[in-house]
Structures are given as structure tokens and as C-alpha cells.
Amino acid sequence: MPFHPHKKTRSIFIVLLMGTGASLPAAALDFNQCVDLALRQNPEMLVAHARQAEARGAVSEARGHLLPKLAASFSASQSNNALTVFGMKLSQRQATFNDFGAGQFAPNALGVAPTGLDQPGGYHNFGTKLQMEIPIWNGGEIRGRIDQARAMLEAARSGNTMARQKLVYAVLKAYDGVVAADTAIEVADKAKRAAASYVKTSRSLLARGVLIKSDLLSAEVYLEKAELAVESARNARANALDNLATLIGWPEEKTLTVDGPVRPILPAAPLSSLQSDAMAQNAGIVALRHQVKAAQEGIGIARAAYLPHINAMANQEWNGRTLGNAAPSYTVGGEVTWNVLDFARGGSLDRARAKREQTLAALQEAQDKLRLEVAQVWRSAQEAALRVRMRELAVRQMEEAQHMVRLRYENGIETVTGLLRGQAELDQTRAELVSARYAEATERGALLLAIGKLNPQEIVGVGSAPAAEGVSQ
Structure with missing residues (x-):
């Protein structure tokens, strides 16, 4: 790609202008700069x-269930409950025979309740515990949730791509809308200058007795219409600038102007190939496919409820009457659980299967609509290109014809009605050419959006010449 130092200089200027807020002359933004601004703040x-960040968090969360969990706890308790106190003493390894009432024991008094055991009085314990839970196998539920989260992450990434391409398309329409409005102002100004010239000529011819007063009035009425058209074109440009400024987050206190027109590249492939590209590359379709995969993983997760779950645990405890004098103990073990009878899990499986069917139906519907949309937009893009060529030819032909009509009018052999009718038709054709060029750009952009290839690299500048072509006096 060739290096353009002036473009780099202009980019630096825009950054400095926005960062400092200095009252410097406004620089024109090119299309890529508008896209960059829109992507950063829209x-x-x-x-x-x-949404993509949320999906990444879900993947991390699902992966975390594969790893052991370690929990630490500290407790302090005071109790006079006989069972609790005896348990505290055992965990502290402080239990004695006297705790069983050994001092009150007598062979002939076995029915005597030992006071030390039944009425221990208040007792306290400080406990510290580390516990680790280790998942071994949970019927494939954890792996299923990881795969489901990954599928949703890919769907979110595709959704991000789709949002980006839609925004590029919106910027394209807004940017070329400003360019078209600028060109429409040029067309209206040319029509106004022509109308003013006709008024001047009519006054001269009236003074020479060639025309009557009504002819001059007709020319003056046409001039007023041309002036109104200029004002309308300027209002349209202001609206287009407001739309673009909103998309790119342009500050209200800064003047916004745009560079030359741009036009998306028209794919040369046949319609059937473009439809195949759309099925494979359209980000919305790709996102739906990942959602179908996530729904399929949901079925596996529901089925895990029918299978046994195996987990292990280990803990280390310290218990004592003081913090610095605690007795250690540990526990290790494993557990196998299997819900042999659980009627609720059947409903969960049915719901997961229904979810998959819904996403499959949504995917099929989206594919059918996209295939039709590609065909319609492709035909519209072809028609728009043909319409531009026809309008360009019509403008050139009508400009030549109007030139001849004007010469005849200036020599008194053409009526003002014919002159103004010809000029009105020329003005209308010029305006139609501006609209046709805008429609061509937007239809091409819609086609690239549908087939999943709408990127700034596919949108090229066409310079200032094409925009002004066919609208000269």
C-alpha cells in the first residue's frame, strides 16, 4: 500500500484538534477516520x-468448575450444650475419664447421672479449617458447560463482527449522504446561477422589445424556485451532518466536514456464489450456528443428571481453647452420588431439546431470508450501476440541448417557456444523478454487508471528479 504523508499529517491534526479543544480551522474527515471514531464510542x-466480555467470563467460570476448590474458615464458639462441649473437647484432644463422670462412678450406683458429662458448664473453642473439594466426574456436566460457554463466546464474537459491519454500513450511508448533500448544493447553485442569468437576459430582451413582461416574470419566478431549492439543499446537508456527527460522536462545538466520496467495491462473482459466501461468512448466520451448538451442549448437560457424580474432599482442622495451642486433625474422603429417581430431570432434558429445535428453526429462517436478501440487493446494485450510467448520459445530452435552447432564446427564436422547461428538466436530471450515485454506493454496501465482507478495505475513495461529473454548467 502506498504511503501518503499528507493523510498521516491530517490524522495527527484531527487528534490534536479533538484533544486540545483549540479553535483551529476544521479539517475534513475521510471515511476511515469516521469509521474509527464510530467504532470507539458508538x-x-x-x-x-x-456481551463478548460477558461470554469470556462465562467460559472462565465454567473452566473453574474443573479445578479444586479450597476454602478457609475460622470460628470461635462458646456453649454449655453437653454434646457440643464433649465434641469440642474431643476435637481439642482434651477429653478425660472425668468428663464421663469417673469420680462419681460406683458399682452399686450405675443409675447416677454424671454431672461432669451432663452439666459441663460453659466451654469455648477456637477452630481453624482448610477444606478442599476435588471434582472427579460429574456425568460430563462440567465439560458440557465449558463447551456451551465456548460456543456462546464464539456467538458473541460473531455478534461483535456483525455489529461492527452494521456500523460501517451506517457510517457509509451517513458519510456519502453528506457528500451527496454537498453535490446537491452544487447542483442547486448551478441552477440558481442559470436562473439568474435567464432573468438578466430576459430583462435585456424586454428592453429591446423582443419579450413581453410576462416572460420576464416567468424567469423571475423560476429564479425564486431555484433559490428555494438551494435553501432546501443546505438544510438537507445540515441534517446529513447531524446524522454523521451523532454516529461518530463529533463534538457539537466543532465544525464537521468530510473528504471526497467513497464507493464500495462491487463483487464480480455470480449470484449463486455470493449466496454461498453469505451462508458461510455472514456474521449473523455464524452467530446462530454457534447458538445451535450451545443448545446442543445443553442437552448433554441435562443428561448428566442421569449419571453418577464422583467427588473427593480433604480438610485440615486446628481446634483449641487458645489460638496458639490448637490440636490438628484431618479428614479425607470420596463420595459417589447417583439420583436414581428424579422426575424433575426429565423436564430439564425436554426443555434443552426444545431449545435446540428453536435455535435450529431460527437458523433456517435466517438463512432463507438472507438468501433472498442477497438476491434482491445484488439485483438492486446492478440496477443502480446502470441507472448511474444512464443519468450521466442524460445529463450530458440535456446540457448540450439546453445550451442550444439558450442560444435560440437569446436570439429571440425560442420562448421563455421552452427555455425554463428545458432548464427544469436538466436540473431534475442532475439531481437524479446525485441520488443515483448515492443509491449505488448504499446498495453495494448492503450487498457486502449481506455476504459478510463489509470492511473499510472494501470501500475506496472515488475522488472529487466523479461526484461533480455531469453537473457542470
């Missing part, structure tokens, strides 16, 4: 980024 992109 709410749709911020939402898409947040």
Missing part, C-alpha cells in the same frame, strides 16, 4: 464488546 459497539 453505543451498539459498546454493547457488543460488553
